[in-house]
Every structure is written in C-alpha cells, then in structure tokens.
Amino acid sequence: RLETPRHSEDYCLRPREHFRIPNNPGIGQQTWHPPPTIYRVPSKDRRTVGNRKQAVEQYLRHFVSYQQDDWAPLLATAEFAYNNNNHTSTGVSPFKANYGFNPSYSGIPSAGQCVPAVVEQLRQLAEVQDELKHCLEAAQEAMKSQFDRGVRKTPEWNSGDKVWLDGRNISTTRPSRKLEHRWLGPFPISSRISTSAYKLTLPLSMQGVHPVFHVSVLRKHKPNEIAHRQRRTPEPVTVNGGDEWEVDGILDSRRRGRTTQYLVSWRGFGPAENSWEPEANLKNSRDLLAEFNSKFPEAAARHQR
Structure with missing residues (x-):
C-alpha cells in the first residue's frame, strides 16, 4: 500500500529533488522547448550511447561560454532536457515511462496548489507502462525484420559436394591480386566441422592453406547446368x-x-x-x-x- 501523505510530499513539496531539477537561475523556461531530432535514440543499440553523448554535447554547445569553462554545472540541466523528450523507439520520454507524466520546469508550486491524487497517478503510470511495453515489442520486431533481410540463411552441404572458395584472402604466386580469380575451385567438401564451417580437400598447390572455411567464403558449385551433359576425365x-x-x-x-x-x-x-x-x-x-x-x-x- 502507498502512503498518501508521503507521496504528496514527494510530488508536490520536493519536485526539484525528486526529478533532479537543477537550481540554475541563468537558464529559463525556454530551455525545455522540444529539442531537435538529434536527441532521438537510434534504432541500433551499438550507436545509442554515441548519439546520446552527441545530443548532450549539442545542447551544451548553445550555453557554454567562449572559454568553455562553465559546462559542468549545465550537465544536470542537459540530462533533464534529454529525459523529458520523446524517444523514437518508445514514443514517450524516459520521465513518462518511469513516472507516468512529463515534469514541467515552471518553478516549484506551493503546498496549497498540490492535489495528492496518488491513485489516479498510479493508474496513469500503469497505462503508460503497458503502452510502452507494446511500443518496445513493436520496435524490436521491426528491428529484427530489418536485420533479417540482410542475413543469408546458413547453407547445408554434405561430404563430397563441391564448392567455390572466395579467393580474396588466399595468397597466390600471381603478380597482381586485382587480376586474380574471384573464386577458386571448385573443391570437394571433406567433412562438416560445424553448422557454419566445412573442411575442404585442397590440391597440392595449396598445401600451406588451412582447409577449414566459414560458409560466408564458400559458394555451392552447380555442375551440369546443361541437361545430360557429362564432363569426361582424360585418360593418361x-x-x-x-x-x-x-x-x-x-x-x-x-x-x-x-x-x-x-x-x-x-x-x-x-x-x-x-x-x-x-x-x-x-x-x-x-x-x-x-x-x-x-x-x-x-x-x-x-x-x-
């Protein structure tokens, strides 16, 4: 159970402490206008941290002095601006995801202006979090679908099948690598090492090459593309x-x-x-x-x- 008096104090008497709102009179209400699109979180996780840093840097760039020696006190303000802005994947701000609403920066209200509607506030918070869950699931599904488009299904081959070998990482004695054959072989598969690696039977001219290769550098050989055509091996x-x-x-x-x-x-x-x-x-x-x-x-x- 939630204690109404304590939550009234949290939401009304101590909003600056609760939301970490900086006490900086030099920055006014215009600070909290919607930031530019650079604040949006990118879809790929590996770029999220870098773009967050870039967003904070752009924010600070508008307020620091010429000597750039007063940026440290502005970090808390930049954090508040970032967390109060809607993110692309979720459609809501981190503040709204955590608390159910976006806090304003219009000053601290008096105790008489506060209405301790804790039950209603918690209901709104539950609705926001439920909506947030569906938004994240939809965003993750969209990211997975986009990623899967560029992923090749792992092929399955058997011993004796012939494959072409990507020659870009194979050293030969030919003078120019640019004029070297793009694919070498075809070579027969000796054995299957794993779901994504095969061992090939290489000729004596490639004795120094390790015979195990990942499927990404192999391509299936398609013999006899013309029906009933047979290639005869010359007799000695x-x-x-x-x-x-x-x-x-x-x-x-x-x-x-x-x-x-x-x-x-x-x-x-x-x-x-x-x-x-x-x-x-x-x-x-x-x-x-x-x-x-x-x-x-x-x-x-x-x-x-």
Whole structure:
C-alpha cells in the first residue's frame, strides 16, 4: 500500500529533488522547448550511447561560454532536457515511462496548489507502462525484420559436394591480386566441422592453406547446368611404360631449396587440379618450359624459399 501523505510530499513539496531539477537561475523556461531530432535514440543499440553523448554535447554547445569553462554545472540541466523528450523507439520520454507524466520546469508550486491524487497517478503510470511495453515489442520486431533481410540463411552441404572458395584472402604466386580469380575451385567438401564451417580437400598447390572455411567464403558449385551433359576425365597416355597426363601449360615457377618447381595446368582438368611439379617430372614438356622461362625469367626468384 502507498502512503498518501508521503507521496504528496514527494510530488508536490520536493519536485526539484525528486526529478533532479537543477537550481540554475541563468537558464529559463525556454530551455525545455522540444529539442531537435538529434536527441532521438537510434534504432541500433551499438550507436545509442554515441548519439546520446552527441545530443548532450549539442545542447551544451548553445550555453557554454567562449572559454568553455562553465559546462559542468549545465550537465544536470542537459540530462533533464534529454529525459523529458520523446524517444523514437518508445514514443514517450524516459520521465513518462518511469513516472507516468512529463515534469514541467515552471518553478516549484506551493503546498496549497498540490492535489495528492496518488491513485489516479498510479493508474496513469500503469497505462503508460503497458503502452510502452507494446511500443518496445513493436520496435524490436521491426528491428529484427530489418536485420533479417540482410542475413543469408546458413547453407547445408554434405561430404563430397563441391564448392567455390572466395579467393580474396588466399595468397597466390600471381603478380597482381586485382587480376586474380574471384573464386577458386571448385573443391570437394571433406567433412562438416560445424553448422557454419566445412573442411575442404585442397590440391597440392595449396598445401600451406588451412582447409577449414566459414560458409560466408564458400559458394555451392552447380555442375551440369546443361541437361545430360557429362564432363569426361582424360585418360593418361602411356609413355615409356608409364602413365602420363598431357600438360596444358606452365603457369608459374618457384624455388624450393635447390629445386625449381613449376605450376602445371593439366589438359582436360580444372584449375583445382593444378599442381607444383619439379622440373624432372616435365621431361616431355621441354618446349613449354623453354617458352615459359623465356617470357618470365625472374618468376622463380620472386617466390624463393
């Protein structure tokens, strides 16, 4: 139960203490006009604190002296102005949300002017808080709907499925990153690590790359976009009693100790099957080696270890 005399004293005899109204005669009633829209609380929580600070700074900017040495006494006044203004998400001011009404800054009334209508005041407060609850729920639902529009649903893939890998964070030996391929692969999925991470089977040319990737850098590979089209894997050619695959081109070279390795693209295979091969494995591709070395004589020196 609420004691009427005590609440009459709180609401009528001590409003300045109750609402923390500063006793500053230098600032008049015009201070409490509705502030500009900058006082509105933004919809995103991470920006709320910054904009509150910005609102208080703008308020103080209108009243501080040229030397800006008298702003501290104005902080309580700025706080009152901010809390007495309607906020965007709730539609009401913090004062009204807490007490059921917006206090005025028209001076302290005498005790004879006060009407201790505590019951009516509490009824209004309950109505305001109930309305405030619905406003916040509607605002939160609107924020969630806006956020969900830009969120991609987490895809689900199985082992053996092929995916493209975003190549922006993958270092290669190519001279210019700006002209590098946007997507690498496709690579088969080796296993599912979690709901948002997959382990890929990477080629030997990417030995130094950690094979686990987040789904945000992966994209589903869609093979056979033309109905009934089948891609045939080339058969090896028998040379001197051994199986060999035809070299399509030499892409790059690097030094590993005293050995020179060449990045080879194989005819009939995709970029995912490119591999680094020592010069000894390319005895039957002397013409391609000579052509590459004449065009890029410094390539191996750029990637020496």
